[in-house]
Amino acid sequence: MQAAQAITALGALAHETRLAVFRLLVQHGPEGLPAGAIAQALDLPPSSLTFHLQHLTRAGLLTQRRAARQLIYAADFAAMNTLLGYLSENCCGRGAVPAIACSPPASTEAPAPR
Amino acid sequence: MQAAQAITALGALAHETRLAVFRLLVQHGPEGLPAGAIAQALDLPPSSLTFHLQHLTRAGLLTQRRAARQLIYAADFAAMNTLLGYLSENCCGRGAVPAIACSPPASTEAPAPR
DNA sequence: CCATAAATTCGATATTATTCGAAATATGGG
DNA sequence: CCCATATTTCGAATAATATCGAATTTATGG
Numbered sequence: 001m002q003a004a005q006a007i008t009a010l011g012a013l014a015h016e017t018r019l020a021v022f023r024l025l026v027q028h029g030p031e032g033l034p035a036g037a038i039a040q041a042l043d044l045p046p047s048s049l050t051f052h053l054q055h056l057t058r059a060g061l062l063t064q065r066r067a068a069r070q071l072i073y074a075a076d077f078a079a080m081n082t083l084l085g086y087l088s089e090n091c092c093g094r095g096a097v098p099a100i101a102c103s104p105p106a107s108t109e110a111p112a113p114r
Numbered sequence: 115m116q117a118a119q120a121i122t123a124l125g126a127l128a129h130e131t132r133l134a135v136f137r138l139l140v141q142h143g144p145e146g147l148p149a150g151a152i153a154q155a156l157d158l159p160p161s162s163l164t165f166h167l168q169h170l171t172r173a174g175l176l177t178q179r180r181a182a183r184q185l186i187y188a189a190d191f192a193a194m195n196t197l198l199g200y201l202s203e204n205c206c207g208r209g210a211v212p213a214i215a216c217s218p219p220a221s222t223e224a225p226a227p228r
Numbered sequence: 229c230c231a232t233a234a235a236t237t238c239g240a241t242a243t244t245a246t247t248c249g250a251a252a253t254a255t256g257g258g
Numbered sequence: 259c260c261c262a263t264a265t266t267t268c269g270a271a272t273a274a275t276a277t278c279g280a281a282t283t284t285a286t287g288g
Binding site: 150 | 234236237
Binding site for chain 1: 265
């Protein structure tokens with residue numbers, strides 16, 4: 001990973017709303033969530049949400065797909081993995097660090113409803 | 115670690131100059147480097163460097179100490195460790211992740227000269 | 229003290245990011 | 259087609275960040 005990519009990804013995560021969006025999507029695994037559900041969960045006006053979703057997507061941290069008239073966004077675990085790898089190798093002192101494997105939560109669905 | 119702290123740290127690293135500064139200091143371990151040496155290494159005007167050093171310091175990623183008339187900055191490995199822990203736990207899918215231990219490079223001095 | 233060195237603070241400017249209402253675009257069903 | 263839904267695009271105001279020369283502060287050695 002290049003430094004420029006890392007900077008883009010770090011900048012994408014370095015915002016309250018976007019970090020919240022990303023964390024929410026991480027919890028929902030590869031299934032992802034439609035934009036509307038995210039807007040509802042985080043109580044954001046649609047145009048603001050789009051702005052942040054695009055920011056994260058351009059940074060390579062989200063994937064987008066359409067299902068009927070919904071646009072579904074999902075966290076890109078590989079990208080997060082790459083970012084953590086970069087930080088470990090370049091900002092963490094010793095080179096080789098035991099691989100951190102980002103992967104969807106056990107239940108790929110919503111967090112266990114108790 | 116709180117989300118707000120993570121955001122501050124991510125934002126501090128999400129900049130070309132600051133990431134370069136941090137990486138340089140990571141290579142130099144707890145000894146750190148005086149501001150002047152950093153300015154020279156990265157070819158930055160002093161007032162710009164101060165701006166970025168303060169940004170990183172406020173974010174908790176650097177420590178500052180004085181030696182005679184020099185101000186010496188060093189990477190805070192514990193802070194970086196905490197940040198990676200936050201990202202692993204909150205943005206990486208599964209909770210428990212094998213601890214990533216940030217610690218100074220083998221040679222606490224300049225990177226091994228080949 | 230004084231001169232010098234090291235770094236910061238000030239200040240003015242330029243650039244980039246964020247917010248979000250209103251209008252536009254796509255999609256699917258009837 | 260037409261309507262309703264889901265989301266994006268546009269645009270324009272506001273706010274936050276970055277840059278860096280010049281002046282200032284802090285510390286040292288003679």
